[in-house]
Amino acid sequence: MLLILALLGVTFFLAYSFYHNTYTYWARKGVPYEPPLPLIGNMLGLGTKYNLRDVNQRIYNKFKGKTPLAGMFLFFKRTALIIDPNLIKEILIKDFHHFQDRGVFNNVRDDPLTGHLLTLEGQEWRSMRQKLTPVFSSGKIKQMSGVVVEVGRHLTDAMDKSVSAAKVDDGDVEIKDLCARFTTDVIGSCAFGLECYSLKDPNSEFRTKGAMMFTRPRHSMLVQAFIFTNTKLAKKLRMKVLPDDLTNFFMAAVKNTVEYRLKSGVKRNDFIDQLIELRAENEEAANKGKGIDLSKGLTLEQMAAQSFVFFIAGFETSSSTMAFCLYELALNQDIQDQVREEIESVLEGEEISYDTLAKMTYLEQVVAETLRKHPVLSQIIRECNQSYKVPNTDIVIEKGTSALIPVHNIHHDADIYPDPERFDPSRFELEEVNSRHPFSYLPFGDGPRNCIGMRFGKMQAKIGLVSLLRRFRFDISKKTEVPLILDTRSPTLSTKHGIHLKVERI
Template sequence: MQNIYNQLPRERYVGFYGFHRPLLLIRDPELIRHVLIKDFGTFHDRGLFIDDEEPLNKHLFFLAGKKWRQLRIKLSPTFTSGKLKGMFKTIQDCGQEMVDVIGEMVDRGESVEVRELIARFTTDVISSVAFGQECNCQRNPEHEFRQWGRKIFEPSWQAAIAFVLNFVSPTLMEYLRIKGGRSDVSKYFQQMVADTVAYREKNNFRRKDFMDLLIQLKKQGIQLSMDDLAAQAFVFFGAGFETSSTATSFTLHELALNPDIQSKLHDEIDAVLKENGGKISYDAIRKMTYLDKVVSESLRKHPPAAVLNRECNQDYKIPDSDVILEKGTAIVLSVLGLHHDPTHFPDPDRFNPERFSEEAKAKRHPYVYLPFGEGPRICIGMRMGLLQTKVGLTNILSKYSVQTTQKTVANLDYHPRSPILMAKSGIHLRFVKRF
């Protein structure tokens, strides 16, 4: 998609084919605004094939139409500021545990594959705040939650073919019914959710977490089967741990390659924590404006979701043109293309957090930066993901510097069979105690 985006730099949109299916890649930010917000009613669905034989596919990301809208409204309260503040202690406890684990690695003189380290931290967070399960994957990397998490996003030919086919030809996908190789993961989550719900209902057990919200929705008469509950829990788990661990590890990679930026971030973290009595709190994280710029720039350079897609649900005339899109036409946005377009982000391969100063943002079209999507279908867990990422980074950088090693690959290659952006070689760094 990025290659197609780059081929015709002066065009507002580019048509191409996925087998016999016509697709339209949109490059123009104003037209992107129409698709994601202004004319959302025409483009509210993703147009993907949803295999009804796979129960875990009935989640918010895949759902369409009325069912998506109803569920979105009901699940949105999970991520209010009040709820995030309530989760903060759990997130911070997991962050502190991660720093302790890093300390032991440093004492043993080990360099670290950072993505796996961070994934264990985010898995601990999600398993606790979503399911009330204390896994401690950081001390027990082979815990079943971590093993299933690895399987969800493990790059494989089967998963890659299923992902691409669903994107370019849902009709062929429906005909072939290629599985993404995740049926064992599906069975585990269905059983785990069924057991959790049964235990809580039998013992009238309440805990302010995501599972509790789902159980309460079911009690309120919202039509949610056990498969529906399992599907929402599954996507919360998968998206919640993987995208945050990817974002955090890419950020650490960029900081190791840019020690001047890392030094400036160290200064901000030190100053805010000193002001806060050395304590990492929800409000302290919110005061770290340079940290926010650093994370934003990392998400620009390495957006976990490199592509967004929509489907036109009625004939639609493209504004300021004579082109009529027929009902059923697939729409594609290349997030990677937009984020690396020198028109919007000069010298796009350079890591520069100042692109996200208020002045720089004000000069730029708002729809050229889409790490979480935008509009009514913007990532529901965006704030949770950012908070996890910032807590992880603050814990690490308050105690350590990150440096490159002989294994560090400066110009990362992305894994060709991964549905989310993942470094093919891993991210290898060294932690050095600061004090």
């Protein structure tokens, strides 16, 4: 009994020491912070009452104007909430070498699809970024735009059928799912060279597998939170985040496409063609050694991982942007009319093309304002890889600390964007843009680790919007939520009940 009591005492002492050392960190550093709660840090209500953007908002409001950064805890993970836009610039660009990594989980050995550009670190990330940057050049994206325009025709056909079916329901159409099926078909074609037919069949395999990432995670929220905040330990424990059937599906899709194209000599100037040009001639030699060595080219698994992240990131972000944009245009008919007028004046009855999109300056402002008000990723996270002294302060961000840039909260700061809930594309007229701090608008991040697919994402969203606005008018219906009810459990900005609008043919 005495031994048991002694063990309990030691266990309690160690647990208390860990708790005390962890949660008094910011106090010891003299950094303003919000006091954390045991185990959950500052995450009380996360996933039930609040999303992370709501937690960030509370801390942002509390410390804005008082300090360049504030301390917080993502469960046990010490995190610096970066408030000052000048410091954001230092972290993302000038002193990027201190904050190169995202600190996001990857386990290439056991979960090969996690070895993609979004999660890779250090030299592995640099090598992969260097390999893939030419794939996303303006010229390459222009070549892929023809595929997107073709899928845009299928989008209008699908919308036409939805409008016919919706006549019995006041013309109400759920927009988000239709936009997601459009971007699924676009990226399925560009990244895998496959006809996904999601617009014809909402239950197509590609659509189902893509949605699985957000609707059928491998683990419970508690385990996901552990992996998210203990990435290196989770990797050592050989944990996975992706369901095995999802991994098998995407691996097979890439393998089959690559083999077919190599045998047949078929070329489509799409993403998978670009990856084939980077492939390793000798798969066995490229697989040897520790970590990722790209000097011999991309292995099949590495090609699959890049295709996978292109698919997952591209279909969700662009479809959400399209849906939120149509929602705002339904609420602001004058803006919708102005966009449509510009579209018709530029196209003059001709087909959409990459070059004509570039002439639609008001559409660019509308999309920019959509991304300002509805940034799909609410925050940017970087991990400090070498201790960093914050300029003009005595504060040191130590190695292993996460730096969190609260994009959503900056985009809704009334001191930067007056009346932030109002949808106003004129905020992105050149004069207005030049009057603001350049780091007060970050829907794609910035610096060397910004979103590599930014041009492609905006291109496909614009083609989808132009295709729809030429043939349909969008208005509020009986089911339209004003304001929208957002999903607190989603890692991206997402509505709880979809986006319902009244749609009429023009």
